[in-house]
Amino acid sequence: MTKKRISQALLIIILTLGAITMLVPFIWMLSTALKTAPETVKVPPTWIPKHMQWQNFVTAWHAAPFLTYFINSLIVTTVTTIGQLFTTILAAFAFSRLNFYGKNFLFALFLSTMMVPGEMLIIPNFVTLSKFSLINTYGALIIPWLASFFAVFTLRQTFNAIPNELYYAAKLDGSSDWHFLWTMMVPLSKSAITAIGILEVIGSWNSFMWPLIVTNTAKVRTLPVGLNAFTSDAGTQFQLLMAASTFVILPMIIVYLCLQKYIIAGISKSGLKG
Template sequence: MSRRFAQSVKLIVLIIGAFVMMFPFVWMLATSLKTLPESVAIPPILLPDTPQWSNYAEALRTAPFGLYFRNSILVAGLGTLLTLILTVLAAYAFTIYEFRGKTVFFFLCLATMMVPSELLIIQNFITISRLHWVNTFQGMIIPTLASGFYIYMMREYFMQVPSVLYRAAKVDGCGDLRYLLRVMIPMNKNAIATIGILTFISQWNSFIWPLMVSKDDAHRVMAIGLLHFRDAVSSQVNLQMAGATIVLLPMLLFYLAFHKQIIEGVSRGGIKG
């Protein structure tokens, strides 16, 4: 009886927690379909009398969300690809090769995990300013590519591959690059996919750095575009919520498509090996 009661309490707590988490999204979607008087009514109105789908058309006319979406895909996609290349090559070097200072370099790589990214923003901005990369895509992407955590994570997976495979491949005349492409990457494709998904989400949701670097619509991503859209529509709450829904929708679809890999990647991130 006590066990059933405990399970019931747990279920109730989970339902309440789910409601608390979902309510802001439900409110955003409902408000995006309201008229302006309904969106600012006191007491608040949960559902509109007649859904105003024209709010989305008005939002798309007010701001170039299509351009923002293209920029976000470019920044997140290219940033993810380059991060994966750097991560795989660095982890492969730390796993396979023996060279002077290997341990020191690896611990320096791990040490970057203890430095908050916010501390590097000013110095990174000074660097890209000197390179004349302000308001460019390379200035937005390149400073965010290296990740000590992902290199460490990838190295842990690579180390689980038996070293005898590498020696056997060398005996058969297989080069290091071919061994990486034919053996290491296929055997760890799930880990690489997980890192890619998490990197894409991080790049897509990035806000502070793109805000500092981008100066016009041609280089603004979705999150920054939404900020300027909010200023453009001023106090029209219904249009603000329509714009927020447009920005949220691509990532929501991405999560629904890859939610299993995302949950697996997050859970593995806290498990050694």
């Protein structure tokens, strides 16, 4: 019994040390964000700022059009996520319950496209969007991400687990496919859909390379791209850089802390990143 207790205590100590190491960058970010400029360059560094500089957040917020970036990120993330969920639910239903010519072919085709690195598609997609004059618009940031076969694949598995008897019974009662999908399948798959949605929210909010390429004015920039642009203005004002990093990171940390169980369940089920 005591041996077990000692090993448990040892485990907790090791894991705590590991967890602290993981959290140090966040603590350091917050600590720097609250310092005065001279204190940020003090050697040796201090952990707790002498005089908390809460106004650093206000200064950083106004030093660049962060409000615009924030609104852009909010719009892009919301529309992308809702749109993607909509296309995903419909497609997953078709693959899960409907019979049609070319089903296996289409499924295999989509599956094989998952092997292709998205970075390779950037160039032709840029050309396509330029043709439609969509570069530097929300359209460029949203439209290419409105469908994800990975999400379809994941949701199809959840849909497949719903007993066929329910479907047959609903059909016998004269319920249409459409009605059955939205009143039975979707509510029954709520947690899977939530998980897919949250993973897309995180991915979309944090996305960088694509928004960097398709935007070149502050008007349509998202937060990560705006933050990157801010680095050249801020120079070595580390307290402002860290304050800005904090408010870019914070929304996703809140989402994560509130909906942690869905995120972890989502990753566990699919085992792949989007």
